[in-house]
Amino acid sequence: MNSKKILLATAVLYFGISDAQQSQYFTQKENYRFNLAENLYQTKIYNASQYEYARQYFYNQNLSRSRKEAAQFFDNVIGVILQKNHAEEGLTAFMKEYPNSAYFAQANLPLADYYLAKKDFPKALETLKKVNQYQLSKEENTQYILKLGYAKFMMGDSKGATDALEEAYKTADESQKGDIAYMLGHLYYSNRQNDKAFQYFDSVKDQPKYSKLVRPYYVQMYYNDKDYDKAISEGTALLNEDISDAYKAEVHKIIGESYFMKGDYDSAYPHLKDYLSVQQNPSENDLYEMGFVAAQLKKYDEAVSYYNQLLNSNSALAQNAYYQLGNAYLAVDKKQEALSAFRSSYQMDYDAKVKKLAHEQYAKLSYDIGNPFESASTVIQNYINENQNDPNASEMRSLLVKSYLYSGNYKETLNAIDKLQDSTPEINKVDQEVSYLLGTEEFNKGNYDEAEQYFLRSLGFNINKEFNNRALYWLGQVYYQKGNYPSAIARYEKLLNENFPEKQQLPYDLGYAYFKSKKFDQAETYFKQYLTNPKPEFKNDAELRLADINYANNNLNEAIAIYDKNEDATDYTLYQKGMALGFKGDTQAKITNLKNLLSKYPGSDYYDDAQYEIGTAYAAQDDFANSNDFFNKVIKTSSDSDLVANASIYRAQNYIDQNQSDKALSELKALGEHYKNSIYAEKIVQAAKPIFTKNGDVAGYESFAKSIGVNVDASEIDEINLSTAKQYFAKKDYKNAISYYEKYLTQNPTGEGLYQAKYELGESYYQTKNTTKALLVLMEVANLANDYQDDAQTRLAQIYVAQGDNNEAKKYLENIKNSSNVNIKNYANVELMKIYGDEKNFSEAEKLADAVIANNKNSAAVIETAKVIKARSLMNSGKDKDAQTAYASLEKSSNTAVAAEALYAKAFYQNKGKAFKSSNETIFKLANNYSSEEYWGAKALVLMAKNYIGLKDNYQASYTCDQIIENYKDFPEIVAEAKEVKKQIKK
Incomplete structure (x- = not known):
């Protein structure tokens, strides 16, 4: 309250009531009271004034309408000024009742004071x-302008506030100028008009009231003007003053930033740290600045801690922070963490320069340690694409080729080479070697056409002689596997005078190539040469092939001698020896040898064949009773339909030789009905022919033959059609063979050679890629017993396997798994093993895998597949120790998918054993060496996230999960697992 005004009002009042009009006031008492209310209001004695106004309004019955309006108005206004309950509602009601009241003007200044106090x-x-x-006095006008400026300032109207305060400053007396100068200084400071701010602050800086208030402004303004030395000097002096902790923290910040801008990080560090230590929620800029200073002072772990607090935002500062975080991680040799940081910085687009620097570091680190989020090659290629004219592009292109090479992604290595504008001797050498390696990779997968192209590409260079020889050797292996034995022989023979790692096996390979070509003399020469220096694991096989050659050349004594020489006689050698003895005419020795096979190998693939051959041997000795005993065993126990049919026919022929013609004919007729229209029908007719001939029953013979589908008088045209078809088929001219088979079968829907013709027609359709027709014809052959049933079912299985129709494939594979043909049986085992593996039927898959692994005649690729399936089965059944051993043997596989799965299993068991860091190192090895195997890479990333949880690094765990969810949508089950892991982190 202004005491002078109060005294003045009292004096006025005193002199007023001493005047000659005193009697009038007493006479007109109520008029006096109304004037009293007005005087009290003017002198701001509000409570008394309100009392008088209210009294007039409610109790003066003679009050004029105008004064009644005035009394009501000032009663409400004073209520608002004194902040009494419901006063504003009363004033609002008055405004509605008297919207044009003349009294509003008298209340504006007090109301303004009220609203300012309420911060409205x-x-x-x-x-x-x-x-x-x-209507205002000079002093009131100054106060009015000051209030107007303050209100405008608080409303954000800086210019309006400045203009108002400048006007007030000009008219204010000295006692008021200090406040106005301080406010103007603040306004100009806020608008970065430092010259003006200095002008007004200078006018009050020496006044005790303002000294402590304005000195921090000086520090900040010196800093804003880049006068860092003055900012430091002024700030240091201010720190020695008695100022609040909040001011002190701000001063520390400005001093620290001044040193920072001067590059004096040692001096900046303590000031910035003092400021940051009292901040509950430091700004991104504060954290970045502190992290940068710590990094410059080689306090890298501390720098990492500051940068890590910035990483929840997406801004230019965060992009820079990620980049600096990567550098800090590198400085403390945390390359894996640096990789993630550089990647995050590169993925932001705020600062192109920082993006490029981060991308470069991200690419180089991806090459150096591997990248679990995306292949190093992809990262480097993206850098090249985005920085075509960059001086580092040439270095990056060279790095790209190496990254593909070292990651085992040989196909992309060649693609990268093909995109190079200019080649060099070094690149040509890489081309030669990578093409060779790709060839061996495709060869091991059984992709022989692709392998051939890569080996031919490698042979286009002759830089590395060893790789040249090896490519030629493996090209020969490709041709051998494709059945092109002449081409295989031609490649092998070019290498006879060369030295290379596979040289020891060359005679063995030549022997087999000639053996398959039926050129037994040359095959014999090379097998004998090989046996002068054989590998132990191939010696026995080479000896047996030499025996087979003698067997084929009818050199039976030599064959038998080799079979006898074999120390560990297998079922195969016993069988072959027995057959050789039989061909020599020593049927008793044949029987003895084959019975030895039955005794030693009751589960042999040759068991049923041996029983059948013993039966034929006894028949040759006219011991028909013993002969039929063995034929009966074949008929009852064998799953080989061909053996069963032949044994049945042979048994009937024995009845004929025992003069039991009626019994024989009865059995043959039953067999004829069973094997009607099959290849066996002709044998049955031939077996029955002596009976009909003996009885002179030619009509019966013709009728019998016709009834079971045998046409005794085949037409010459049909024979020509069939003969021509077979000739084309033998020459592998399948296109021409088809038309002749179709003509033959149109005229001969039944009869001799029906199933052979149908099978060979189906095979011709298959070879000419007409799979639909092939399926139709081969099904007819596969569904009835005949000589080609196994072959047809095998081909059908192959077609369905290629089409990915496992259900149909399995149906035929189950049929042929008991085939007498060892190769067909083994094929069925291999494919059923894979199908059961895909179906997660590990118990069945493991049984078949054991059988496949035990068969050393299988290719390395097939055995390796079996080992993978067995390892999965062991893992699935919880046999961890055995599973780890099984997977460990596969880690160095040349098949990238197998090696990647093996490394994943290693990481899995390391995680299970809580060796989280070792598990992550294994995962980075997987990512580095097998980046092309995305499925196992994605699985490994889930494991990595779990490892980081185990290591208490939730940021890395969460980041890894985010990368899986974003980048591996092709594997929804893995993305789902990553989401579950992330939920664990949030808990």
């Missing part, structure tokens, strides 16, 4: 604008 600046400003300045 919009209403305060609105009220102040209604004031008539011309």
